[in-house]
Amino acid sequence: MDTKSIETFLSTTAIDIGIKILAAIAFWVIGRWLIGLVVSLMQRAMNRNHVDPTLTKYLGSIVAVMLNIALVLGILGYFGIQTTSFAALIAGAGVAIGAAWSGMLGNFAAGAFMLVLRPFKVGDFVSAGGVVGTVKELGLFATTIVTPDNVVTLVGNGKVFGDAIQNYSANPARRVERTAQLAGGVDALDALARFKAAVAAIPNVVQNPAPEVNVLDFNLVGPVISVRPYCHTDHYWQVYFDTNEAILRVAKEAGWPAPTPAQITKFVQMPQV
Numbered sequence: 001m002d003t004k005s006i007e008t009f010l011s012t013t014a015i016d017i018g019i020k021i022l023a024a025i026a027f028w029v030i031g032r033w034l035i036g037l038v039v040s041l042m043q044r045a046m047n048r049n050h051v052d053p054t055l056t057k058y059l060g061s062i063v064a065v066m067l068n069i070a071l072v073l074g075i076l077g078y079f080g081i082q083t084t085s086f087a088a089l090i091a092g093a094g095v096a097i098g099a100a101w102s103g104m105l106g107n108f109a110a111g112a113f114m115l116v117l118r119p120f121k122v123g124d125f126v127s128a129g130g131v132v133g134t135v136k137e138l139g140l141f142a143t144t145i146v147t148p149d150n151v152v153t154l155v156g157n158g159k160v161f162g163d164a165i166q167n168y169s170a171n172p173a174r175r176v177e178r179t180a181q182l183a184g185g186v187d188a189l190d191a192l193a194r195f196k197a198a199v200a201a202i203p204n205v206v207q208n209p210a211p212e213v214n215v216l217d218f219n220l221v222g223p224v225i226s227v228r229p230y231c232h233t234d235h236y237w238q239v240y241f242d243t244n245e246a247i248l249r250v251a252k253e254a255g256w257p258a259p260t261p262a263q264i265t266k267f268v269q270m271p272q273v
Contacts, residue, residue: 024075031071039064107141110161114138120167125233127166129155148237173206173230176240180247183259184222188215194254195227198246204235221259 039060046056115138120126124135126145133147142154168174182191192213199211209230216226227247231239 027075028071031074032068035064035067035071038067106158107156110157111138111140111142114143114157114161119165120169124167124169125236126168127164129159129163131155168233168236172232173209174233174236175209175212176229176231176236176243178227178240178243178247179216180225180227180251181219181259182222182225183257186222186254186256188223188225191223191225191250191254191256194250195225195247198250199227199229199243202229202239202242202246204231204239205229206231220261 042063043056043060046059120128120135122135122138125133126135128135128143128145131145131147131153133145133151133153135143136146136152137144139154139157142156143160145153145155147153180191180195182188192215195213196211199205199213200207205211211230212226212228214226215223217224227243229239229243
């Protein structure tokens with residue numbers, strides 16, 4: 001290649017390639033700035049409408065990824081590269097990844113539905129996916145729950161959304177279930193009055209709904225009394241244990257006998273032969 005050919009190449013092709021490279025860099029920088037601006041404006045609008053922060057971040061990430069892919073394809077098209085093959089490659093890769101990560105994508109889709117439907121929120125005490133505890137985080141793929149024994153447990157959103165969900169924090173009050181076994185000689189009506197007074201004095205027991213104290217059943221030992229106070233879920237265990245103590249205290253103060261099964265022994269004299 002002689003000097004004249006080199007000069008011709010530099011004055012035409014190389015300059016054209018350089019301009020295209022500079023233009024591509026400018027497109028990338030400006031495009032990234034516009035993508036950031038669009039995502040920021042979208043998230044601000046969602047925040048003004050009090051949309052869940054996790055959902056806002058989730059949608060912002062999806063929009064950012066889609067716009068970045070469109071930007072790359074646009075830059076490649078500017079260089080004259082056929083982008084249809086890249087689009088087909090991306091679609092094929094998406095199908096392959098979807099088949100390999102079907103479980104993860106199922107968790108991802110379930111997480112999106114949960115963020116929209118909101119069966120519970122962070123801080124709620126729930127039973128979800130076979131785990132009972134306080135919701136610590138709503139992730140895109142898994143929900144983090146802290147169990148009552150302070151164990152952090154991650155449950156896949158697909159399992160959470162596909163199973164029964166019990167939200168103990170949805171209502172302002174939750175019922176505590178306790179029973180008291182009485183001896184057969186104890187006056188059940190007097191016991192009801194004593195238990196009602198004792199339960200009403202327990203801290204954090206709400207009066208609406210009022211505590212329920214009733215004769216639940218009868219057995220060979222004596223009557224069974226149901227003691228059911230209501231409280232906020234944050235105070236559940238405190239009221240639970242205080243109710244047990246109240247039952248013991250009432251029985252001791254009243255001097256009731258210990259409930260023991262009644263036993264009748266009958267001697268039958270066999271006739272002499």
